[in-house]
Amino acid sequence: MAGALAATPPVAGVSTVSAKVVLVSAIASGQGKTTTTAALARKLVQQGQRVRVFKTGPDFIDPMILERACGAPVYSLDLWMVGVSASRQMLAQAAAEADVILIEGVMGLYDGEPSSADLARAFGVPVIAVLDASAMAQTVGALALGLRDFGPVQLAGVIANRIASAGHAAMVAAAMRDIPLLGSLPRQPQTLPERHLGLVLPDEVTQIDALLDQLAAQLELSPDAWEGLPRTAFELMSEPAPAALLSDKTIAIARDAAFSFLYPANLRCLRELGAELVFFSPLADECIPPQADALYLPGGYPELHAAVLSKAQCWQGSVRKAWLNDMPILAECGGMMALTEGLTDQQGQHWPMAGLLGGQVVMQPRLAALGGQAWQTPQGELRGHTFHYSRFETTLTPAQHTCKHQRGELAGAGEAIYRSRQLHASYFHAYFSSSPDAAASLFLRDGA
Structure with missing residues (x-):
């Protein structure tokens, strides 16, 4: 990758940047995407990584939780509402200042028009599947293979959620054939609470930072599998400032x-x-x-x-x-x-x-x-x-x-x-x- 980037001739107003970028998705809502993304973001920050997080589609509440986890504002990516060009430019800006970019998906991987899978393919971003393994073991492998091949998408690996034991995690890992088990989270005695519009606002959760630290500590991450994830390159374009239509307002x-x-x-x-x-x-x-x-x-x-x-x-x-x-x-x-x-x-x-x-x-x-x-x-x-x-x-x-x-x-x-x-x-x-x-x-x- 480094050689390929070095061989690209520079263009005026354009620079090539790269970062490790993954889209965190699942088979459906309720699998633990936000919890896992927040735990991963906090864990990487604690390891000294510069982390930026995005949320797929329109959302206000999940980004507040994710901002608390990573310490930086969380912007929306959406192929229609935000637009392909603007989404790509935001990813490029983040890659210029971060080591890792996490994109939390919406609903299931292939749900919606456009879907999280559409976004991952549009920007050449690998997918991490969060799968709730609480009531299964080897079947997690079938779900992972189906998620990868249905689209298809570039499935970088799985984070198994609500794992009961080390033996449970080993059964899940063995069932996934050539798909890496990137990490696992145990069943949680305390989770992020919800109400009718989604998660409860972070300022309403008692000791939210302690909860995020606990999730980060409990997230078992495979160092070799994580380090093996590729970097994604983007072209960072210089953009003219918009007209100051609200100047002095x-x-x-x-x-x-x-x-x-x-x-x-x-x-x-x-x-x-x-x-x-x-x-x-x-x-x-x-x-x-x-x-x-x-x-x-x-x-x-x-x-x-x-x-x-x-x-x-x-x-x-x-x-x-x-x-x-x-x-x-x-x-x-x-x-x-x-x-x-x-x-x-x-x-x-x-x-x-x-x-x-x-x-x-x-x-x-x-x-x-x-x-x-x-x-x-x-x-x-x-x-x-x-x-x-x-x-x-x-x-x-x-x-x-x-x-x-x-x-x-x-x-x-x-x-x-x-x-x-x-x-x-x-x-x-x-x-x-x-x-x-x-x-x-x-x-x-x-x-x-």
Whole structure:
């Protein structure tokens, strides 16, 4: 590999970088991908490795856990929402500063369009399969062979999860023929807790760092098999900075346990557009900072904190004043829920909210919407996703709808987008870098 790279002539504005890169996947959700990726990241960091972690597809919560494990922001990779070129460039940037890059997959290896397998093939990345061996032994080999050959993918090896003993691990290793057993994790007395939208936020888990250290210590890694994994090369391109469309603008962003669903890439995009970002906590009843020119209310868990939010008079008063003064406001999912007249939580209790949008939000036990969507704006197509367990009961007429992304195409009406004065509100979570111009327009007054 080193000789091949040395023989490549340099190109102006382009440099070749490489790192050990693996995509961590499984046969399905619930196999322990996030736990294993977090344990592996923490173990490698403890060994002195520079580690960067990515998450496949739209996700907010897993990246928070993985960021805690590796100590660096965790960005999303997605062939559609993020785009092939942008995903490749992020991998190249990570390879320029890291020894190891871990990519946590989504669902099962071949699930979804595009799937984790599609992403691995697009960038020439080998796959590590996490397989729950708690109720089997030799059959793990059949699963590993099937995962490798169905696509196929370059299967670098298996990490067997929930192993009962050294003998159990030996049976699994012997059954996998030419596929290496890279490592194993024992059954865990304490696991990362979950709720309706996924894992519990890391700050809510008692002694999260001690738990991650424990997982890292219990992860048995084969030094020879791990060191034998190849490095993947990328071309790192120099990129022009985007137009500073938000120069001299200050954007206030709600960030606390109720409003925590923030893509690191969105924050980076706003800063690249020239904005200054200031953060505040509605849960702590903080008013919108007085220097703010615009407001961003991301998604999160307002339904878990509805009682506190309903009594947050400073926060509610400041957002009503900002709305009446025609401040540009973007409210996504949980952010929109907090601006309605009221919210009925999972226990059936009703809580008054800020009242900028007529109607009521009602939590429900079943998933209401999930999947990639796109918002067609005059400035371009803003891509993103939706994922929520509530419904908005309202007589308001949507200004527009997003389009669903299905089977590689945009088809059918997606989430409603509500417009009131300078407020845009929807269940849709936007990925700003898919159209920086469109993202910037949401934080500027009409005609600005």
